[in-house]
Amino acid sequence: MKKTDVVIIGAGPVGLFTIFECGMLKLDAHVFDALNVVGGQCATLYPEKPIYDIPAHPVLLGQELVGNLKKQAEPFNPTYHMEQKVTHIEPLNDNEGHLWKITSNMGTVVHTKALIIAAGVGAFGPNRPPLDNIEDFEGTSVHYFIPSKKRYDNKKVVIAGGGDSAVDWAIALCETAKSVTLVHRRSKFRAAPGSIEKLESLVHDNKITLMTPYQLDGLCGGNGHLKSISVKHFQNASVETIEADYLLPFFGLSMNLGPISEWGLGLTNKHITVDQGTAATNKKGIYAVGDVATYPNKLKLILTGFAEAAQAAHAIRAQIFPDKIFHFEYSTTAGKP
Secondary structure: OEEEEEEEEOOOHHHHHHHHHHHHOOOOEEEEEOOOOOOHHHHHOOOOOEEOOEOOEOOEEHHHHHHHHHHHHHHHOOEEEEOOOEEEEEEOOOOOOOOEEEEEOOOOEEEEEEEEEOOOOEEEEEOOOOOOOHHHOEOOOEOOOOOOHHHHOOOEEEEEOOEHHHHHHHHHHOOOOOEEEEEOOOOOOEOOHHHHHHHHHHHHOOOOEEEOOEEEEEEEEEOOEEEEEEEEEOOOOOEEEEEOOEEEEOOOEEEEOHHHHHOOOOEEOOEEEOOOOOOEOOOOOEEEOHHHEEOOOOOOOHHHHHHHHHHHHHHHHHHHOOOOOOOOOOHHHHOOO
């Protein structure tokens, strides 16, 4: 059995920055994550996806962001418990101020004074398009995630979807792929305005072929390798055939909070409702930050999660040391503990 100030569930970007914020306040942290590497979705799903909304970084790849955050947290010596899910939490009230007993599926037990849930969307998996034989091509010609964009160099790529991932990857791949075709069932996209403007410019310059309103209809090929994709017009049902080496369907991720949903944390549409100023949940000593947390007018941005991490860390310091006067200092003044 181990003891710590804070247990953090989730080692994605927000979870990593939470380690730093807790460390700056001299709070020790243990971190649990079901994956075998730190970084969450940025490391496993989008390591080469460019990110444009990190302050002071005009563009940053997902893996670069994760690497920088991990390095930033290293001076505080966090204890990582990778490939472990927190399955049970039990209330405590010992004389050292530990409020919760945390148990993982591997039998790891930690007593903690506070718990921060930075689980993102929880356990995640892709939403598959309803195509009869899609399993025959998954992993070879059908990819839901892109660990390396180099494999698509000089290849014919079809991307399906209308959100940020579909638009961003169409833009990112069109310079090196032999062809990029973007298929969407509507003429409007649910992506950042700047990305949509860039997409429209590339379509105008014939660097991306846009097919709207169409939806995927069938896959043709053999031995796991695509030859062509059929798409059906969403209104008149006419069918077109597109030559393709790869299909990249981006229809979002299915979200499963797993055991977290059983902890009585006041869920709203599979998100944990928190106090906006402190990230506190409805249970003493439990906080939630990042995409898993919700409150009125919440923006699901990494930088929002970073701010919530700082708020949670300061609230926990006040919880653990209620009788100590704390004078807020900027990092440039305080330095690292």
